[in-house]
Amino acid sequence: MRTAGGFHGRRIQKTGGSTYIVSLPKTWVVQRGLHAGDVLLFTPRPDGSLTVYAEEGERVETNRRVVQVSNDMESEHLFRILVAEYIAGAALLEIRTEGRMSPHTRDVVRSFTQRMIGPEILEETSESVVVQDVVGTNPLPIPSVIRRMHQMVRAMQTDAMAALHAQDPSIARDVVERDWEVDRLHWFVEKQVTTALRDARTLTAVGLTLPECATYLLASRTLERIADHAVRIAETVAMLGKETPPSNLVGALDALAQSAATSLSEALEALDSRDIARANSVVDNAKRVTKEREKILRELANKRGRLAVGLAYVLESLERSAFYASDLAEIAINHAVATAGDAEVSARAAEGRALAPAA
Secondary structure: OEEEOOEEEOOOEEEOOOEEEOOOOHHHHHHOOOOOOOOEEEEEOOOOOEEEEEOOOOHHHHOEEEEEEOOOOOHHHHHHHHHHHHHHOOOEEEEEEOOOOOHHHHHHHHHHHHHOOOEEEEEEEOOEEEEEEOOOOOOOOHHHHHHHHHHHHHHHHHHHHHHHHHOOHHHHHHHHHHHHHHHHHHHHHHHHHHHHHHOHHHHHHHOOOHHHHHHHHHHHHHHHHHHHHHHHHHHHHHHHOOOOOOHHHHHHHHHHHHHHHHHHHHHHHHHHHOOHHHHHHHHHHHHHHHHHHHHHHHHHOOOOHHHHHHHHHHHHHHHHHHHHHHHHHHHHHHHHHHHHHHHHHHHHHHHHHHHOOOO
16 A cells, blocks of 8 residues: 555555456544445546445434523624534534524524425424425536526616616615525525535535536636626616706716626626636726726716715726626636646546456
8 A cells, every 4th residue: 555645555456357456544444434345336537536435324413503592682694604504515404502592583583494495493492493404405506506596686777777767666675685586596596505515425416527616606706796786786776866867968877787687698798608808808808997987987086975986886886797797708708718637637637448458
């Protein structure tokens, strides 16, 4: 046996006419409580390596988490802790307090379960709530989640500008409320990717490689940030109050919003199709948006008060949305280059197998 860099080396041995065997490190076998006759499962990886794990996993117990919280904790702080636990991938999450859990704390826990994909309240006592992830290891396809996020973000962008046009607070409020839907999908993607990084079985169920998981996680984060800017535009409606923006400025902002939305769609298409030329076009468009922004800023310089401030917020959010689309396009370029390299490696491996002599 050879050991280098934390890896255990084993020589391949041949037994019989065509069977190859490799011995297992004793420490690994003992630590997992395995014995002669137990079944091991092997998962081939795209890079040519194998992942080995026991047939009977130890997921339930190792994924049960107990979180001690206090009743005087701020709602946002408690919610962030619960989101972090959710992303960490615990199958069972027990939230406990010293003494009786306050109604306020229970409300935050219930709100958490309603806003996430998967968690459901399993049981409650006077001082604890147990939450179970009912989605488990049967995840939604991550590319489908990304497409759903895109549809929601596009709708939010369109409605935010419609609220600005009509100066309608009800449409603006609806945009703000829908931001939670985008957030819950993003947290779901984070949870699935985090779990897949730790567990080869989840990675197999997700149906993606590790680089692909990283790519889609970056795409999800980008979409979530664009949704935040749609919310910011919607919130401008209340800021403007009864101030009516000049039609020429609103028209210029509309054109910018359409350009940013189109760039986002093009970037996602480039990610799916691995189209580098298309992605480069999105990056170039972000630079044109900056030039348009400068023209609108010059017109805003003649305005004062809340009108100037409100429209400046809208302008900044539209520019940031265009640049987030540009970020997504760069992610698409990186993904296209990486997958092309993987395909080349796979082709060479297949060619090597075809040329290899029969055993």
